[in-house]
Amino acid sequence: MTRQPHVARRAEELLGAAVAATAPVAGGDNATATKLRLSSGRSAFMKTLTHAPDGFFAAEAVGLRWLGDAGGVQVPEVLAVEADCLILAWVEPGKLTTEAAGDFGRALAKTHDAGAPSYGLHHDGYIGRLPLPNKSAPTWAEFYATRRVLPYLKLARDRRSITPEGAEAIEKLMGRLGELVPEEGPRRLHGDLWNGNVIWTHDGGCCVIDPAAHGGHRETDLAMLALFGLPHLPRVLQAYEEVSPLADGWSDRVGLHQLHPLLVHACLFGGGYGARAADVAQRFD
Numbered sequence: 591m592t593r594q595p596h597v598a599r600r601a602e603e604l605l606g607a608a609v610a611a612t613a614p615v616a617g618g619d620n621a622t623a624t625k626l627r628l629s630s631g632r633s634a635f636m637k638t639l640t641h642a643p644d645g646f647f648a649a650e651a652v653g654l655r656w657l658g659d660a661g662g663v664q665v666p667e668v669l670a671v672e673a674d675c676l677i678l679a680w681v682e683p684g685k686l687t688t689e690a691a692g693d694f695g696r697a698l699a700k701t702h703d704a705g706a707p708s709y710g711l712h713h714d715g716y717i718g719r720l721p722l723p724n725k726s727a728p729t730w731a732e733f734y735a736t737r738r739v740l741p742y743l744k745l746a747r748d749r750r751s752i753t754p755e756g757a758e759a760i761e762k763l764m765g766r767l768g769e770l771v772p773e774e775g776p777r778r779l780h781g782d783l784w785n786g787n788v789i790w791t792h793d794g795g796c797c798v799i800d801p802a803a804h805g806g807h808r809e810t811d812l813a814m815l816a817l818f819g820l821p822h823l824p825r826v827l828q829a830y831e832e833v834s835p836l837a838d839g840w841s842d843r844v845g846l847h848q849l850h851p852l853l854v855h856a857c858l859f860g861g862g863y864g865a866r867a868a869d870v871a872q873r874f875d
Contacts (some may be wrong), residue, residue: 592611592612592613593609593611593612594612594624597609597612597624597626598612598626600636600638600674600675601626601634601636601677604669604670604675604677605669605670605677607630608628609628609629610627610628610629611626612624612627613625615635617786619718620639620718621637621639621642622637623635623636623637624636624637625680632679632680633680634669634677634678634680635677635678635679635680635681636675636676637675637677637678638675639674639675640674642673642674643716643719643721644673645713645714645715646673646716646719647671647676648673649713649716650671650715650716650801651668651671651676652713653711653781653801653803654666654668654678655668656711656778656803657778657798657801657803659704660700660701660704661701661704662697662698662699662702662703662704663694663697663698663700663701663780663796663797663798664791664795665797665799665801666679666799667679678799681789681797681799682791682792683789683790684790684792684794686821686822687794688822689794690794690796691821691822691825691826691829692825692829693795693829694788694796694826695826695827695828695830695831695833696829696832696833697796698811698830699829699830699831699832699833699834700834701780702777702778702808702811703777703833704778705775705776705778705805706776706777706778706779706804706805707805708726708727708776709726709727709728709730709732709733709776709804709805709806710724710725710726710727710737710804710805710806711803711804711805715802715804717854720745720854720857720858722781722802722804723741724737724804725737729768729773730771730774730776730807731767731771731773733806734806734807734850735764735767738849738850739849739850739853740761740764742854742856743761745857746853746864746867749856749857749860751860751861751864752853752864752865752867753864753865753868755868756864756867757868759872760853760868762875763846763849763871766874767846770843770846771807771809771843772837774807774808774837776805776806777806777808778803779803779804779805779807779808780798780801780802780803780814781801781802781803781804781806781810782800782801782814782851783814783815784815784817784818784851785815785818785821787799787800787801788815788820807847808834809836809837809840809844810847810850812827812844813843813846813847813848814848814851816844817848817851845870845873845874846870848870849867849870852870853867
């Protein structure tokens with residue numbers, strides 16, 4: 591590790607501790623990521639973004655703390671947060687084991703079961719760099735349609751990332767959500783639980799990062815785990831149901847819960863994500 595003076599000085603201001611060395615961390619799509627080695631011997635993880643959107647890092651910090659309060663799945667400790675950066679305790683990655691997968695499934699069920707005051711959250715957030723509306727709604731169907739699917743469908747349509755026919759199929763499906771998905775009450779969700787946001791740790795555990803936390807339907811987190819292929823997902827789901835059994839037919843609804851992340855990807859990356867979202871909607875026709 592070397593020492594990036596600008597990054598080190600900013601971290602020292604916020605932590606009140608000397609930074610001995612820094613090293614870039616690969617993989618950050620939205621911010622610059624840096625590993626810090628503190629003079630105490632402890633390591634930390636720093637994300638920085640010049641001209642970050644208002645509340646960008648604050649929303650992430652609030653989400654991490656809220657998830658951590660559930661006492662279920664582990665999250666990194668928030669060490670400092672400011673408008674331009676977020677500093678977390680370093681999480682040392684390790685190897686995935688079937689035992690860790692089972693532990694993660696049970697911990698995730700406990701987090702979900704901690705519940706939420708309502709669908710949504712008391713403040714808006716971000717998914718990637720896109721704004722994420724979190725205003726509460728009386729039912730999950732209304733929340734999912736108006737806060738998760740339709741805003742990104744409009745943006746994807748404006749960016750020509752989905753055909754008018756595909757958009758129409760999704761709009762039509764939104765009117766049937768209440769009859770397709772059983773109401774369970776708001777659960778405490780990570781909200782962006784794809785494989786890249788699950789870290790298997792060196793001590794045989796698991797930690798989740800980069801949440802878009804909110805109160806929602808627990809099938810949403812599970813569907814996101816499936817979208818990009820979490821290793822040992824069958825074991826995770828088996829262990830999850832040991833703690834909190836899922837409603838009948840939940841596996842048939844996975845695609846429906848994947849509409850939101852597919853549309854977000856259509857907005858951000860284009861490609862075939864809009865077509866995939868349209869295909870999902872047409873399967874429920």
